[in-house]
Amino acid sequence: MDNKKLLVLSDTHGNITALKAVLNWAKDRSPPNDTICCAAFLGDGISDLYTAANATGFSCDWKVVGGNNDYGHQVPETAAFDFTGNRFFMCHGHRHSLYGGYHSLVSAAHSIRSNSALFGHSHVPFQKNIDGILLINPGSVGRPRSRIGATFAVVECAEGEQPKPEFWGIDPRGEIRKVKV
Secondary structure (H helix, E strand, O other), X not given: OOOEXXXXXXXXXXXXXXXXXXXXXXXXXXXXXXOEEEEEEOOOOHHHHHHHHHHHOOOOEEEEOOOOOOOOOOOOOEEEEEEOOEEEEEEOOOOOOHHHOOHHHHHHHHXXXXXXXXXXXXXXXXXEEEOOEEEEEEXXXXXXXXXXXXXXXXXXXXXXXXXXXXXXEEOOOOOEEEEOO
């Protein structure tokens, strides 16, 4: 069975240029060339997402939650979805006391029988398995707070296997490169 990939983005904060670079990159990797067929946007830039997706023509099955800076958008703060036999919990993260640890986030994911939790808010890429939940923060496309710079994630998913995240960086010229988190 073919592996499918999930594009994970967060925290664009008005940087439509960087977001367009990511979506153009992803468009080149969508079926039949590669397998990016679903994307999760974790908030703080929903307006950017609609603008960039229309400008680039990138289309896929979008899963979207709002962040603490997405005023006036009628989207949920949390959501869950199934993808290749994996259940993903997603949120922006601002309601889960992330700076004090991940207990609230892990608990929310467990409560819906999820095996993975996608979140943003901190602007720092992160992955860790805690209590059977794979936590993935793609970092920030628009306002990074890590030494790596602007980042996003692509999660490889195969039926019956743990999702495998890869992190990608966006340099100031819009070039995309794989980065280690």
